[in-house]
Amino acid sequence: MDARKVLLVLSIILVAWAVAGCAEKKADGQVGNGEKAPLAQADAAAYPTKSTGGVDSGNVLVEATPKGMVDGRFVIEVQMNTHSVDLGQVTLAKDAVLTINGKGLLPVSAPAFNGHHGGGLLAFDVGEEPTSFGLTITGIPSVEKREYRWG
Secondary structure (H helix, E strand, O other): OHHHHHHHHHHHHHHHOOOOOOOEEEEOOEEEOOEOOOOOOOOOOOOEEEEEOOOOOOEEEEEEEEEEEEEEEEEEEEEEEEOOOOOOOOOOHHHHHEEEEEEEEEEOOOOOOOOOEEEEEEOOOOOOOOOEEEEEEEEEOOOOEEEEEEE
C-alpha cells in the first residue's frame, strides 16, 4: 500500500475510535468523561425526564431525570450533549438549585463535565422525598436559565 492509503486507513480507525469514546457509557457507573457516579445507582422513580436546549450550534441539550431517594439523598440524573460547547465550563455544584416549597438547595454532590457529552447524578440533602419540586440550572449556553418542574 502506498502512504496515502495507509494514512486513509489510520484516519478512519482514529475517527471510529473517537466516536466510540464519545458515546461510551460504562456499566460501573462511569460515563464517557471518566467521572464516577457519586452514589449507588438509583431505581427509576415515577418521574418523567424533562429536557431543554438542543445540539445545534452553540446550544446544549440538557436532560434531567429525578431518581428519588438514594442513600438518604434526593437524586436527579443530568445528561448533557452538545456538538459545539465545551462542557468544562459547567459547574453544577454551584449552578444547579433544587427548589422545594420556595426553599433553594445546592447539591451536596454533582458531576464534573468536560468535552461534549457527559452525565451524572446530582444529590441533595432534603430529609424526605418531595412530592413537588423544581430544578434550575444556570450558566449553560444558549439557554442561560433552565427550569424543570415535577409534581
